[in-house]
Amino acid sequence: MRRTLSILIVDDHPVVREGLRTFLDLAPDVKQIWEADTGHKALDFVNQYSQQIDVILMDLVLAGEMSGIEAILQIHKVSPHIPIIVLTSYQNVERIHAAIQAGAKAYLDKSVDPDRLVATIHQVVEGKTANVMDRNLDYAGLMTPEDNIPLTSREFEVLKALGQGMSNKEIASYLGITEKTVKVHMSHIFAKFGVYDRTQALIVASRRGLINP
Incomplete structure (x- = not known):
């Protein structure tokens, strides 16, 4: 039943x-x-x-x-x-x-x-997985990750703030920088991770152990 x-x-x-x-x-x-x-x-x-x-x-x-x-x-x-x-x-x-x-x-x-x-x-x-896409495919396939380029200390700070759920405006206030500068750091993070939005950046960061899942 x-x-x-x-x-x-x-x-x-x-x-x-x-x-x-x-x-x-x-x-x-x-x-x-x-x-x-x-x-x-x-x-x-x-x-x-x-x-x-x-x-x-x-x-x-x-x-x-x-x-x-x-x-x-x-x-x-x-x-x-x-x-x-x-x-x-x-x-x-x-x-x-x-x-x-x-x-x-x-x-x-x-x-x-x-x-x-x-x-x-x-x-x-019941614990079964139904009709999912192949987990091994490159879900961020529109960009090529720059795997050999590490994050700068400021980019890492932006990433951690992003992981805490902060908006760009909140990150700017928290780090004492402009919102425009936050967007620049965010674009660099996206390029280095090979993603194109905040959510996928968090997923990659979590998988790499850069932020807590």
């Missing part, structure tokens, strides 16, 4: 959330559904109700400062036991790779058949 589930839906479109809720409410093995429309709200919810959430359905493109990938990364840090399924209409391979690297257990298109969605939810809750 399947266990009953509590699900957190993270999507910034009310129509999408309502559609998912309407369908999942009809599933006999779903007992509770929560909603969040931003990554920050999802993270706050997880911090409060970590032990009650069985699975998270996460869009990759969200309103606000925190992307879906960054939300996955942050949630996986504080509650790695909660499986996350990416449910999105975006087919960008690099984003999918980044989401899997950040901690997502499965990827599904929003056009997925409802029965398959429920089956995938149960798969990941």
Whole structure:
């Protein structure tokens, strides 16, 4: 007999959330559904109700400062036991790779058949990985990492501040430099890591042991 589930839906479109809720409410093995429309709200919810959430359905493109990938990364840090399924209409391979690297257990298109969605939810809750991209592929393949060039001390300070969740403005204030200078350091970090956004920089830094996961 399947266990009953509590699900957190993270999507910034009310129509999408309502559609998912309407369908999942009809599933006999779903007992509770929560909603969040931003990554920050999802993270706050997880911090409060970590032990009650069985699975998270996460869009990759969200309103606000925190992307879906960054939300996955942050949630996986504080509650790695909660499986996350990416449910999105975006087919960008690099984003999918980044989401899997950040901690997502499965990827599904929003056009997925409802029965398959429920089956995938149960798969990941049972500890199985469903429909993920090849983890060995280069998820940051649009750039070539400059592996032999170490970070400068200032770049490392910027990276650590980034790992603490600071915005560019907050990093500038914290380090006593201008926001423009922060952006320059950030671009150097991206080039050295072979990535093209903050979230992937954090993933690479974590994998290399430069910041705490």
